[in-house]
Amino acid sequence: MxxxxxxxxxxxxxxxxxxxxxxxxxxxxxxxxxxxxxxxxxxxxxxxxxxxxxxxxxxxxxxxxxxxxxxxxxxxxxxxxxxxxxxxxxxxxxxxxxxxxxxxxxxxxxxxxxxxxxxxxxxxxxxxxxxxxxxxxxxxxxxxxxxxxxxxxxxxxxxxxxxxxxxxxxxxxxxxxxxxxxxxxxxxxxxxxIDLSHFEPRDLACQTAVRTTLKIPAHAKLLTTVAVLRQPKGIQFMLDAMPAVLTAVPDAHYLIVGDGDYRPELEAQMAQLAIDERVHFAGQRRDVADLLAASDLFVLPTLTDALPTVLMEAMALHLPLLATAVGGVPEMVQNGYNGLLVPPGSASQLAQATIALLQDEAKRREMGENGRLLVEQKFxxxxxxxxxxxxxxxxxx
CATH class of the missing domain: 3.40.50.2000 (Glycogen Phosphorylase B;)
Known part of the structure; x- marks a missing residue:
């Protein structure tokens, strides 16, 4: 033209x-x-x-x-x-x-x-x-x-x-x-x-207050899962892993945030394993960012997932990740860089990876920093x- x-x-x-x-x-x-x-x-x-x-x-x-x-x-x-x-x-x-x-x-x-x-x-x-x-x-x-x-x-x-x-x-x-x-x-x-402005690190006083409310000691090694409590989220395998984790890391505690139809089965499993003093069900919460900020490690043992939002939120708060290699999770968790990946449905490998991360504070800190960089660039x-x-x-x- x-x-x-x-x-x-x-x-x-x-x-x-x-x-x-x-x-x-x-x-x-x-x-x-x-x-x-x-x-x-x-x-x-x-x-x-x-x-x-x-x-x-x-x-x-x-x-x-x-x-x-x-x-x-x-x-x-x-x-x-x-x-x-x-x-x-x-x-x-x-x-x-x-x-x-x-x-x-x-x-x-x-x-x-x-x-x-x-x-x-x-x-x-x-x-x-x-x-x-x-x-x-x-x-x-x-x-x-x-x-x-x-x-x-x-x-x-x-x-x-x-x-x-x-x-x-x-x-x-x-x-x-x-x-x-x-x-x-x-x-x-x-x-x-995610909106990164809502996921800035909390100060020590905030972290301590959160743990006090949940009756979790300030010195404890806290691993956290946030999920709708359904069987495909795989939390039952993390519960099976906890006895081995507690043997190696006696001051570990596991916080489960969320609710759903599968909660009674998980609570019964917790009681059967005699780990109820170290596992905490927080229910559905609106202060997820504060709970994550008070944690040392984020765990997502899901059996299937496309792209879990909560992994982004955990990364934004400088948390190292332990997750299963399913769906789009490997597009978020770079094994050895910002967390560790394990196969789905394996309590033994969840336990092994959890112990490795809870016993290595320097590695957790490094992975947490890498995760924050990754979420800023990609999510x-x-x-x-x-x-x-x-x-x-x-x-x-």
Whole structure:
């Protein structure tokens, strides 16, 4: 095209220009607003996306543990709604979502977690709205199970109707390209990120106060796990490792932060192993950063995970990591650099690695410093939110 030439402005181009000039409305549709990793990540993303020129709104489909994060979303000035959908087969769900998207003049819908991914993507597609879906998990399906049927339905919907699928790790991306048969160009890897300003080291007085509250001696070697208490999180294997750890490191204590259906089994296992004086169940907590800052080692014995947010939080607080080599975890834990990796389901190797780290303060300090550098470089929310904002703008144009 020569200088001075022009193309007529089509209706579609004019609509795109108007959207980009105004603040586009992004609706995040999520299963619930409990204290899971995907839910907690939403808060810093919303904060930084607001600064990137978007009008935001959040809608939860279920009330999970009272939806405690709804108040934090509202505190940001982001409207938050509950549109109750009790189960996937609710035949009113899609029509109600269509009405909701129309009412709030959505320009783009971003879905998170299984129910929202399936129903929200269908509703948005019927309105011809661009959609983004974030996959936070690597699902290992049991053939013929109800869960497998639900996940395969979600995959089918996303494969046909979702414009862009965000995988939280490269392992998650490759897994879904292979198993869900997504087109490689449809799936992008975007690591999650955290707001580092909320994870600065605490002073000694704060650490001492936390330990006093939990009845953990100030001199104890404290290893901590933060997780929803479910069987796949692998905490049962860390409990099995504790007798060997206590033999080698008599002043060790193990703090388990979180709650869930598997807690009674874990407490029974603790009692059977006679380690109840050294294992502490803290339940669901809002002061996770303070608890991590009072710890000496972070342990995540999970059997499957895509990209655990809590590993980023532990790294930000200069904690060395001990984790299992599953999913996207090796993309976060560089063995020997910021922590140690062991195979999943091995109590003996968990014990061996725990003992090695608890007995080497210099190595723990070095790994903690390396972890902080890594999270600053790779898992910084400002950088990740800017990439997500760029993806939104690409789809909106």
């Amino acid at each position: 020569e200088i001075g030439d022009y193309e007529p402005l089509s209706i579609s181009n004019l609509q795109s220009l108007i959207i980009l000039m105004e603040k586009p409305t992004i609706i995040t549709l999520i299963d619930g607003l409990g204290m899971g990793g995907a839910e907690r990540l939403l808060i810093p993303y919303l904060r930084y996306l607001q600064a990137n020129g978007f009008a935001l709104r959040v809608c939860a489909l279920q009330e999970r543990h009272g939806n405690p994060l709804a108040a934090e979303v509202a505190a940001l000035g982001v409207p938050v709604d509950l549109l109750p959908v009790p189960y996937l087969r609710d035949i009113t769900a899609v029509p109600r979502l269509i009405a909701y998207f129309r009412q709030h003049q959505a320009d783009l819908v971003h879905t998170q977690l299984e129910l929202a991914n399936t129903l929200g993507t269908v509703a948005a597609a019927m309105l011809r709205l661009p959609t983004v879906c974030t996959l936070h998990t690597i699902d290992e399906l049991q053939p013929g199970s109800k869960t497998a049927r639900r996940i395969r339905l979600m995959w089918w919907v996303l494969r046909h109707f979702c414009q862009r699928i965000v995988a939280v790790s490269e392992e998650t991306r490759q897994h879904h390209i292979a198993t869900a048969k997504f087109a490689p160009a449809q799936v992008v890897t975007l690591y999650n990120g 910084n929310i400002q950088r990740q939110a800017a990439e997500l904002a760029s993806l939104y703008r690409t789809l909106l144009s």
